[in-house]
Each structure stands twice: as structure tokens, then as C-alpha cells.
Amino acid sequence: MVHITAQNMKSVHQPYFQAENVLIYKNNILEVDSIPNNSIDLIVTSPPYNVDIHYNSLNDALSYEDYLIFMQKWMEKCFDLSKNEGRFLLNIPLDKNKGGQRSVGADVTNIAKDIGWKYHSTIVWNEGNISRRTAWGSWMSASAPYVIAPVELILVLYKDSWKKTGGSRKNDITRQEFMDWTNGIWTFNGQNKKGAGGHPAAFPIELPKRCIKLFSFIGDTILDPFLGSGSTLIAASIHNRKGIGIDIDKNYCDIAIRRLKKEAKIDENNLF
Numbered sequence: 378m379v380h381i382t383a384q385n386m387k388s389v390h391q392p393y394f395q396a397e398n399v400l401i402y403k404n405n406i407l408e409v410d411s412i413p414n415n416s417i418d419l420i421v422t423s424p425p426y427n428v429d430i431h432y433n434s435l436n437d438a439l440s441y442e443d444y445l446i447f448m449q450k451w452m453e454k455c456f457d458l459s460k461n462e463g464r465f466l467l468n469i470p471l472d473k474n475k476g477g478q479r480s481v482g483a484d485v486t487n488i489a490k491d492i493g494w495k496y497h498s499t500i501v502w503n504e505g506n507i508s509r510r511t512a513w514g515s516w517m518s519a520s521a522p523y524v525i526a527p528v529e530l531i532l533v534l535y536k537d538s539w540k541k542t543g544g545s546r547k548n549d550i551t552r553q554e555f556m557d558w559t560n561g562i563w564t565f566n567g568q569n570k571k572g573a574g575g576h577p578a579a580f581p582i583e584l585p586k587r588c589i590k591l592f593s594f595i596g597d598t599i600l601d602p603f604l605g606s607g608s609t610l611i612a613a614s615i616h617n618r619k620g621i622g623i624d625i626d627k628n629y630c631d632i633a634i635r636r637l638k639k640e641a642k643i644d645e646n647n648l649f
């Protein structure tokens with residue numbers, strides 16, 4: 378039996394960490410109730426991929442059907458949290474190859490659209506990771522070959538209106554960055570575990586950095602509902618946006634805080 382104490386309540390409903398322009402909640406995204414609806418300008422996130430990664434606090438090997446139900450629930454929650462002009466940059470796999478072939482990218486896009494998210498486009502992230510190539514199916518035979526694309530997707534979705542009229546309208550993207558990043562094939566390496574403080578499934582800071590500079594104004598509020606090692610909040614902080622992060626796992630929240638202090642020079646004494 379779980380005894381609800383004042384300390385437990387505090388740890389779930391109050392920020393686990395608070396600093397200038399940074400808030401972290403140690404909680405389940407489905408249970409967060411401290412973030413007002415219609416308050417988020419940009420969501421940048423990468424949910425669990427359901428590929429049996431050994432996270433501390435999570436079963437990452439649900440049935441595909443249960444996984445899609447989970448995806449639907451948290452994307453609904455994020456829809457409510459988003460402003461009408463809010464954008465949603467969702468990093469997901471293109472396909473799932475383990476335990477049966479699945480069109481994850483297409484299925485999640487359809488669920489997002491059913492919720493009400495509007496589709497803008499898809500960025501293809503070329504991770505350049507061919508080392509994962511272990512399964513060929515039928516080697517050099519048309520019998521049953523496997524085709525695996527070493528890429529991930531970043532879906533570009535929005536709530537209601539694509540054109541941003543609110544916010545500071547101040548940009549910090551350079552001419553070259555704008556030209557390069559509006560080409561929807563992004564090529565940069567994935568993140569190793571060591572560089573992410575030991576987190577097993579981080580994306581590199583380059584990913585949220587590009588999303589934030591291309592799709593938000595200076596001073597906007599950025600949310601990552603699956604904070605992990607804190608990559609999104611580090612990029613938000615370095616680029617003068619406000620950042621809110623949620624992770625169900627205490628150890629990952631602690632990794633994110635350590636990285637924020639080191640890599641974004643966050644000072645805990647200056648409150649959000």
C-alpha cells in the first residue's frame with residue numbers, strides 16, 4: 378500500500394527543480410496538473426520508443442496496441458497545454474522492426490491528427506547510424522529481405538494556426554541556419570549514453586536547438602514532457618527561452634539538473 382504523505386504530494390505536484398526560466402516536474406505526464414492549459418508555445422520531445430530500452434521506471438516493451446494508446450493519451454494532454462499558435466515537434470521512429478514490422482511514424486501521425494493536431498510537415502533525421510545493422514532477413518535472396526532506413530522522424534505539428542502572431546517576435550536564427558534547416562533532411566549524429574550523463578536514450582542537443590531556433594521566438598515557453606537527460610531544457614536555456622520539463626524518473630531528473638548547471642550554467646537561486 379502507498380501512504381500519501383505531505384512530502385510525496387510535494388514531490389509530485391510541486392516543481393522538483395526551479396531556477397531562472399527552468400521548471401522540472403518529477404511526475405507522469407498524464408498526471409501533471411501544475412501547468413496551465415493553453416500556455417505552451419513549443420513542445421519538443423522524444424517519447425519512449427517501446428523498443429525494450431532498460432529505463433529505470435518504465436516498461437518499454439508494451440504491446441503495440443497499448444503503446445499507441447499511451448501515445449494518444451499524452452498527445453491529448455499536450456494538446457490541452459499548447460497555445461492555439463503552439464507547435465509540436467515530435468521525434469519518433471519511422472518504423473519498428475523488432476517483434477514485427479510496424480509503421481510507427483504513419484500510425485502516430487494519424488493518431489495526432491485524430492486528436493486535433495494539424496500536420497505541417499516531417500523532418501527526416503539522418504542519424505548516420507549503420508552500426509545497428511544486424512538483420513538482413515534472407516541474405517542476397519528475394520525470399521524475405523529486410524529493408525531498414527537508418528533515420529528517425531521529427532513530425533512538425535501545430536494546434537490551430539501555423540502563423541505565429543504572439544510572443545516577442547524576436548528571432549536568433551542566422552541566414553545560413555535558416556537556409557540549411559528548412560531543408561527537411563537533417564544530418565547529425567545521435568547521442569551516446571556517456572555524453573548524456575548516463576541516460577540510455579537521449580537525443581543530441583543539436584535536435585532541440587534546431588527546433589527551438591527555427592520554430593519559436595526568444596522568450597517563448599518550451600515544454601518537453603519526456604525530459605530524460607535534459608537536452609531540450611539545455612537548448613532552451615542557452616537560447617533564451619523558458620523551459621518546462623517532466624520526467625517520471627528521479628534519477629533522470631537529477632541527471633537533467635546536473636547537465637543544466639554544467640552545460641547551461643543554470644543558477645538554482647534565480648527562480649522561474
Ligand SMILES: C[S@@+](CC[C@H](N)C(=O)[O-])C[C@H]1O[C@@H](n2cnc3c(N)ncnc32)[C@H](O)[C@@H]1O
Binds near residue numbers: 423433580603623
Ligand atoms: C526517449 S527518453 C527522452 C530522452 C530525452 N529526449 C533526452 O535527450 O535525454 C524518454 C523519457 O521519458 C521518460 N518517461 C517515460 N514515461 C513517462 C511518463 N509517463 N511521464 C513522464 N516521463 C516519462 C523516461 O523516464 C525517459 O527518460
